[in-house]
Amino acid sequence: MNSFLFLFCSALLTWGRIRKFSKTVVPDLKDAAMLEMLRGSMEDASTLQIFTRDEALWFIGKRLGKQDSRENLQRDAQGLLMRDLLPHMGVDCAADRSKCLFIGYMVHRLLLLALGRREDTDRDFLGHKRIDVAGALLTFQLNQFLVQVRKEMVKTVHDYSTNRGGVVSFGRILHSRLITDGLRRCLATGNFGDMKSGNIKTGVAQTLNRLTYSSSLSNLRRIQNPISASSKATKPRNLHCTQWGYICPVETPEGGSIGLLKNLALMCLISRGSDHTGVVQAVQARITGFHSIDLPGLADVRVARVFVNGTLIGVHRDPERLLRELRARRRGELSNEVSIVRDIRDREIRVFSDGGRCLRPLFVVERSRIKLQKTGIGELLEPSKTLGGKREISWNRIIKKGYVELIDCEEEDSLLIAMTMTEVSKNYYYSHCEMDPSMILGICASIIPYPNHNQSPRNTYQSAMGKQAMGIYASNFNMRMDTTAHVLFYPQKPLVRTKAMSYMRSNDLPAGHNAVVAIACYSGYNQEDSIIMSRSAVERGFFRSAFWRSYKATEERKKDVRETFENPDRKICRVKRADYTKLDADGLIKPGMPVIGGDILVGKTIPISEAKLENAALDDTRLLKRDCSIASRTSEKGVVERVMLTENSGNRFTKVKIRTIKIPNIGDKFCSRHGQKGTNGIQFRQEDMPFNRDGIVPDLIINPHAIPSRMTVAHLIETLAGKVACYKGSEVYATPFCSVVVEDFGKALHQLKFQRYGNECLYNGHTGSPLDHLIFFGPTYYQRLKHLSGDKIHARPRGPLQPLVRQPTEGRAHEGGLRFGEMERDCMLSYGASQWLRERLFRVSDYYSVHVCNICGTICAADTEQNVYKCQGCDNDTRISQTLMPYACKLLFQELMSMAILPRLGTGPL
Numbered sequence: 075m076n077s078f079l080f081l082f083c084s085a086l087l088t089w090g091r092i093r094k095f096s097k098t099v100v101p102d103l104k105d106a107a108m109l110e111m112l113r114g115s116m117e118d119a120s121t122l123q124i125f126t127r128d129e130a131l132w133f134i135g136k137r138l139g140k141q142d143s144r145e146n147l148q149r150d151a152q153g154l155l156m157r158d159l160l161p162h163m164g165v166d167c168a169a170d171r172s173k174c175l176f177i178g179y180m181v182h183r184l185l186l187l188a189l190g191r192r193e194d195t196d197r198d199f200l201g202h203k204r205i206d207v208a209g210a211l212l213t214f215q216l217n218q219f220l221v222q223v224r225k226e227m228v229k230t231v232h233d234y235s236t237n238r239g240g241v242v243s244f245g246r247i248l249h250s251r252l253i254t255d256g257l258r259r260c261l262a263t264g265n266f267g268d269m270k271s272g273n274i275k276t277g278v279a280q281t282l283n284r285l286t287y288s289s290s291l292s293n294l295r296r297i298q299n300p301i302s303a304s305s306k307a308t309k310p311r312n313l314h315c316t317q318w319g320y321i322c323p324v325e326t327p328e329g330g331s332i333g334l335l336k337n338l339a340l341m342c343l344i345s346r347g348s349d350h351t352g353v354v355q356a357v358q359a360r361i362t363g364f365h366s367i368d369l370p371g372l373a374d375v376r377v378a379r380v381f382v383n384g385t386l387i388g389v390h391r392d393p394e395r396l397l398r399e400l401r402a403r404r405r406g407e408l409s410n411e412v413s414i415v416r417d418i419r420d421r422e423i424r425v426f427s428d429g430g431r432c433l434r435p436l437f438v439v440e441r442s443r444i445k446l447q448k449t450g451i452g453e454l455l456e457p458s459k460t461l462g463g464k465r466e467i468s469w470n471r472i473i474k475k476g477y478v479e480l481i482d483c484e485e486e487d488s489l490l491i492a493m494t495m496t497e498v499s500k501n502y503y504y505s506h507c508e509m510d511p512s513m514i515l516g517i518c519a520s521i522i523p524y525p526n527h528n529q530s531p532r533n534t535y536q537s538a539m540g541k542q543a544m545g546i547y548a549s550n551f552n553m554r555m556d557t558t559a560h561v562l563f564y565p566q567k568p569l570v571r572t573k574a575m576s577y578m579r580s581n582d583l584p585a586g587h588n589a590v591v592a593i594a595c596y597s598g599y600n601q602e603d604s605i606i607m608s609r610s611a612v613e614r615g616f617f618r619s620a621f622w623r624s625y626k627a628t629e630e631r632k633k634d635v636r637e638t639f640e641n642p643d644r645k646i647c648r649v650k651r652a653d654y655t656k657l658d659a660d661g662l663i664k665p666g667m668p669v670i671g672g673d674i675l676v677g678k679t680i681p682i683s684e685a686k687l688e689n690a691a692l693d694d695t696r697l698l699k700r701d702c703s704i705a706s707r708t709s710e711k712g713v714v715e716r717v718m719l720t721e722n723s724g725n726r727f728t729k730v731k732i733r734t735i736k737i738p739n740i741g742d743k744f745c746s747r748h749g750q751k752g753t754n755g756i757q758f759r760q761e762d763m764p765f766n767r768d769g770i771v772p773d774l775i776i777n778p779h780a781i782p783s784r785m786t787v788a789h790l791i792e793t794l795a796g797k798v799a800c801y802k803g804s805e806v807y808a809t810p811f812c813s814v815v816v817e818d819f820g821k822a823l824h825q826l827k828f829q830r831y832g833n834e835c836l837y838n839g840h841t842g843s844p845l846d847h848l849i850f851f852g853p854t855y856y857q858r859l860k861h862l863s864g865d866k867i868h869a870r871p872r873g874p875l876q877p878l879v880r881q882p883t884e885g886r887a888h889e890g891g892l893r894f895g896e897m898e899r900d901c902m903l904s905y906g907a908s909q910w911l912r913e914r915l916f917r918v919s920d921y922y923s924v925h926v927c928n929i930c931g932t933i934c935a936a937d938t939e940q941n942v943y944k945c946q947g948c949d950n951d952t953r954i955s956q957t958l959m960p961y962a963c964k965l966l967f968q969e970l971m972s973m974a975i976l977p978r979l980g981t982g983p984l
Contacts, residue, residue, distance in 0.1 A: 079181060080119035084130035085155060086170040098178030099185070108185050162385050176386050179379070198309055200316040201483035204430030205297060205344050211266050211278060212257070218268055219253045226252065275300060284548065284556060285860060287583040289541035292325065292517040295338040303330035310334065316483050319508075320432040322516025324525070325537040337516040339434070340574060341509060345482070347429025348409035354382050356408060357425055360396055361388040378416075381424045393423050400425065405476045413482045426484065433480040434513075435473075436491060436506035442499050444507060446477035481506065511811040512574060520574035522747050523795075523808030523855075524788035532786050535749030543745070543857035544619045545585025555718060555729045559622040560736075560860055562586075564615055568747075568855040569799040570792045573809045586747075586857040587617060591793065592772035592836065593781065593850040596764060597756070604755030605744055606775040608763050612738050616773060617858045621734045622715070627676040627704045628727035637680045637702065639726065647679055647699040654703075661703075662717050662728060671708035675730045678702050706732065708889055709865075741863025744774070744856055748786040751859070752776060764836040766851065771839075774856065789854065794819040794832050797852035801826050868892070880920045880961040920961035928953040931978030933967065955981040 100108050124130050128148060135147025138154070156165050160173045186192045195202070226249045234242045260266050260279065267274040283293045301310055311333025313323050325337040338344075361380050378393035379386060390396045393416055400414045411433060413426040438445045454471045472478050481489065492498045492507040512520065518537040519525060525533045544560040551561055566588050567581040575581055600606045608616070629637045639661040642649050653673045656663050661677035669675070679699040712734035719728045738754060745751035763771045781790070791814065795806040798819050808814070820830035828834070833848035866886070873889040875882060882891035894914050902911040925936040927945035934945045934954050944951045957979065967977050 079115050079177070081122065081124065081130055081133065082155070082159070083174050083177065084119075084124055085127060085134060085151065086174045087127070096178075098175060099181045101182070107189055111185055111188060162383070172386060179386060198312070198314045198316075199483070200314060200320060200432060201487070204428070205432065206430060207344050209346075210429060215257065215260055215266055216253065219256045222256075223249055223252050283541065285560060286541060286543055286545045286547050286585045288518055288521060288578075288580060288585070290547065291578065292337055292541060295517060297321070297336040297338065299334040299336070301334055303334060316486075319434045319514050320483060322519055322537075323514065324519040324530070324533045325516040326534060327538060328534070337518075338432075339514055339516055340520060340577075341434050341513045343433050343480075345411040345427075345429050345431040345433055348411055348427045350383060350427060353408060353412060353425060353427045354387060356403060357382055357400070358387060360399060361390045378421045378423050381422060383426055383428050390423065393421075396423060404479075405474060410473045410480050413485045415484045416488055424484065426482065431482045431484075433482050435478045435509060436481050436489075437495075437509060438476055438479055439492065439498055439504045439507050442502050442504070444495060444498060446472070450475070450477065479506070510573075510809075512572070512809050515574070515810065517578065520572055520578070521580060522788070522810075523568075523570045523572060523792045524810060524814060526810045527788040527791060528748055529785040532749035532784060535751070536745070536747055539745045539749065539751060539859060540585075540747070540857070542859045542861070543585040544860060545857075546583045549583065555624045555716070555731055556622070557624050561620050561622075562858065563618045563620065569796045569853060570806045570808045570855065573807060586855050587773075588796065588853045589616075589773040589856045590770060591774045591776060591852065591854040591856070592764065593776055593778050594764070594836070594845070595777060596775050597758075599756035600752075600775055600777045601755070603752040603777065603780060605752040606763075607738060607754050607757045608760055608771060608773050609757035610760035610771075611773045612757060617738045617744070617856075619736045619858065621712075621736050623707075623710065623712075623732050623734075625675050625704055625706070625730045625732070626727065627678055628722075629678070629725050631725070632680070633683075635681045635683060637678055639676065639678055639728065641677045642679050642699070642701045642703065646697060647701050648697055649701050650674070650703065650705065652703075652705050662719065663714050663730060665714050665717050667714045669706050669710065669712060669714060669732060671706060671710050673706050674703045675706055675714075675732075676704040676728055678704065704730075707887070709886065710734070736862060736864070738858070739863055741867075743859040743861040745859055746786075746789055746854055746856055747792070748789040750776070750780055750784065750786055750789055752780070753863075758839070762839040764839050764845065764849070766834045766836055772851065778850075790832070790850070791816060791819070793850065793852035793854050794823070796854060797828070797832060798822045798826075800853055801828075875920075879965060880922070882919065916958075916960055921958070922961035922964055923956055923958050924964055925954050925956050926979045926981050928955055928981050931980060932976065933964070933979075957981065 096112075097103075100112060103109070122133065124133060131148040131151040132144055134154070135142075135144075135149075135151035138147070138150055140147065140150065142150075152167075155173075156167065156169070160169075160176055163169045163173045163176055183192070187194060227247050230247050230249075231242075262279075264277050264279040265274050266278040277298060280293075283289045299310060301307065313321075313333075317323070319339055320342045322337045322339050326332055327335050357380060376391050377389045378391075378396075380388050380390055380396070397414060397416050400408070400412075404410060404412050404414065409427065411427065411431075413424075413431065413433075415424040415426070416422075417424065451467065454467045454475070454477075473480070489505045490501075490503055492501070492504045493511055495507060498504050498507055515525070516537070518540045519533055521540055522528070522533055522536055544562045545565050546561055547559065548554060551559060562585065565584040565586065567584045568575075568586065569588050571581065596606060612618070627639070629639060631637075641654065641657045641659060641661050654677065656667045656669070657674060657677045658664055663669070663673075663675045678701075680702055681699055682697065710732060712732045714730060715733040716731040717728065718731075719726065721727070738757075740754050740756065742754050743751060744754065760771050763775075765771045780786075788808075792808065794816065795808060799806045802822070823832065824830040829848065832850050832852050834851040836845050836849045836851065837843065838845060868886040870882070870889060870891050873882060873891070884890040884893070899911065899915070902914070925934045925943055926932070927934050927948060927950050929950050930945060930947045932945060932947045934943055934950075936943045936954075942951075943954045945954065970977055
């Protein structure tokens with residue numbers, strides 16, 4: 075703090091009010107500690123010798139870096155203070171007094187913190203944060219582009235009026251492409267913000283994940299923190315207590331983004347923002363404004379400051395009554411998103427109506443009972459537009475009647491909320507009640523049955539793997555042309571489900587099978603999270619799926635030439651080394667055609683420009699077109715399902731959809747809804763699998779060592795509940811935090827003539843003899859994940875080379891070779907397999923022969939066809955030897971020579 079505190083106040087207030095202003099900074103003049111901290115600023119201000127408002131404005135104006143008259147500098151300084159100093163308080167001279175009061179309020183809070191009389195503000199408190207939704211981001215970005223368009227319009231009009239003259243059309247003045255191209259660029263790159271100032275938010279626009287229905291919903295409710303994933307900060311990643319009911323405590327990715335990427339809870343919504351003027355008018359009608367109160371009056375302990383969206387607008391002497399009146403009006407005149415908070419300690423009432431706040435609905439409690447009773451439900455019914463005129467409960471009516479209130483995190487701090495309805499009658503002071511404790515979870519976490527019985531990381535793992543499960547991602551999947559899509563052939567709704575799944579309609583678009591699972595060691599092929607699977611079940615369609623990939627091609631215009639869909643003519647076009655026989659005359663592949671890797675799906679050519687034709691070699695003058703056809707991936711194998719041809723912006727474009735059947739294979743990944751993932755280790759036929767007394771054979775056998783260390787107790791409870799559901803013919807609800815008693819399932823199984831803990835005697839499929847121990851056996855909902863061994867397995871006998879170093883390319887998509895790195899090299903050296911190592915790193919990699927001068931040791935120029943060899947360094951053409959080396963080594967020597975470093979090679983005997 076320095077002299078600028080009193081300098082700005084001198085520029086905002088007349089000199090006679092400055093002493094009164096100090097009363098807002100130090101209300102108690104007997105507070106020696108606070109006065110001592112403020113003394114330095116007062117002494118510094120006295121050295122400036124500023125006694126009037128004009129002098130303060132001139133002092134500020136001189137430091138704006140302009141050379142102008144005193145009057146103009148004072149006017150510029152005053153404009154700066156009105157426009158840039160606390161603009162939320164107002165941008166006119168009438169707001170100077172309120173700005174000065176707000177500065178005094180901030181300084182007083184700062185002094186209290188410095189003196190240790192109040193704690194520091196919690197940066198991770200959810201009430202201090204705002205979430206930018208799509209509408210707010212696009213609005214901000216559109217304003218940026220409108221400013222650019224305005225500048226360009228002014229520039230164009232000035233150019234025509236001064237240089238060209240005449241009449242100009244409005245179309246030439248308005249540069250509308252700036253807005254269109256700018257918004258397209260923002261949505262394509264995901265970068266929003268002011269590009270010139272460098273204040274850019276990255277990753278704002280992302281591709282919607284449509285792998286499963288739950289992943290799409292979860293992606294729409296994701297919150298991205300602007301902090302970098304490589305940041306070492308831990309506090310922003312931790313779960314804050316104020317996030318209860320607003321942020322899902324489970325759903326967050328692993329790795330560097332943990333805790334930074336969050337998801338909204340089921341009932342959480344983001345405020346859109348209501349009319350600020352209406353709220354201010356409603357508040358001002360009940361408070362005392364600044365024009366009616368003296369500055370020292372703010373120090374009165376009976377006075378409560380009133381803020382609206384962070385703006386100090388007045389005071390009130392009966393804050394409790396003001397609080398009741400405003401909350402009552404929230405159910406009628408004011409928006410239901412308005413938040414009213416009373417801070418008793420700081421003597422403040424804060425009203426918020428801005429957008430970006432997290433809200434959640436709570437039942438209103440009056441006189442130790444929920445206000446919404448059965449008698450009031452009838453008046454909430456209204457005709458439905460979606461149910462053919464049938465009457466249904468209206469959510470808007472529930473809120474308007476005051477049965478439910480939308481509460482944000484700030485207001486929640488001053489409320490007493492009951493966890494369940496049974497707790498309401500136990501305490502007279504409850505003001506609200508939770509709708510359901512399970513509403514604290516997000517989309518993916520709400521699918522987990524009994525998640526409160528699992529170790530917390532397991533729920534986090536399932537929240538991530540549930541997004542990778544195959545299912546039905548959309549009801550019109552057969553009509554869509556997504557880039558990639560997985561669809562399970564026979565998805566089943568789970569026998570054990572939560573209530574939230576009904577609200578989200580997850581049972582209508584399921585993503586898994588109710589598999590009969592045995593937890594046992596059997597044949598040793600289910601070690602280390604491996605799973606034994608019944609091959610007979612697989613042949614009957616168990617976990618069979620389809621994979622679609624769409625290829626897109628467009629007839630683009632490049633300068634003066636245009637691409638064309640056609641079957642390339644080999645006489646005038648050099649075609650690729652691929653199969654063109656499956657194309658029709660229009661250049662598109664026929665639906666129903668089987669394709670393999672490298673087949674041409676869309677034939678496309680582009681004319682060669684006249685300039686290139688003139689520069690072409692004589693033997694290539696017959697080539698009039700260049701082939702730019704679209705081929706399938708090298709690993710693709712399937713059937714063409716659909717071919718779509720249409721237009722976009724005057725350009726024809728096509729999409730080809732290829733279907734591949736994916737049958738469960740060894741190495742494929744499967745997972746229960748409790749993070750118990752595993753890979754298929756082996757597939758046994760049904761006659762080789764164990765069976766129970768009824769002849770039921772398990773579809774999956776998992777290892778019992780997966781249970782103790784991971785403590786997924788809910789996995790076992792789900793199996794018991796699923797077993798009861800099978801034999802009773804009804805679904806079982808597994809909503810979290812419900813009063814589930816495992817003994818109830820045991821009693822039900824016992825009544826059905828089963829062992830009460832889910833164990834059964836199984837018989838060995840190979841010998842027919844009973845197994846030595848009872849086996850935990852029952853139905854469990856399993857998911858097939860998108861990670862398939864067939865999509866990752868890779869081998870290469872031969873293939874393309876990198877043009878620079880002539881080594882095999884890298885990666886499965888480029889038909890690359892397998893990596894042979896430093897550790898593999900050291901392993902071969904330790905075995906002494908030198909010849910094998912030479913073959914791997916040299917003979918089958920970048921084998922190359924060079925000619926070296928025996929005199930100077932440099933690489934010579936050689937023409938093997940003419941048998942001409944000559945050293946460019948010493949003109950030697952007789953004493954030259956041929957040697958072998960990797961091509962990358964030869965390239966390194968030549969790069970060193972370009973840097974004036976001459977490596978010499980010895981060719982003499984060792």
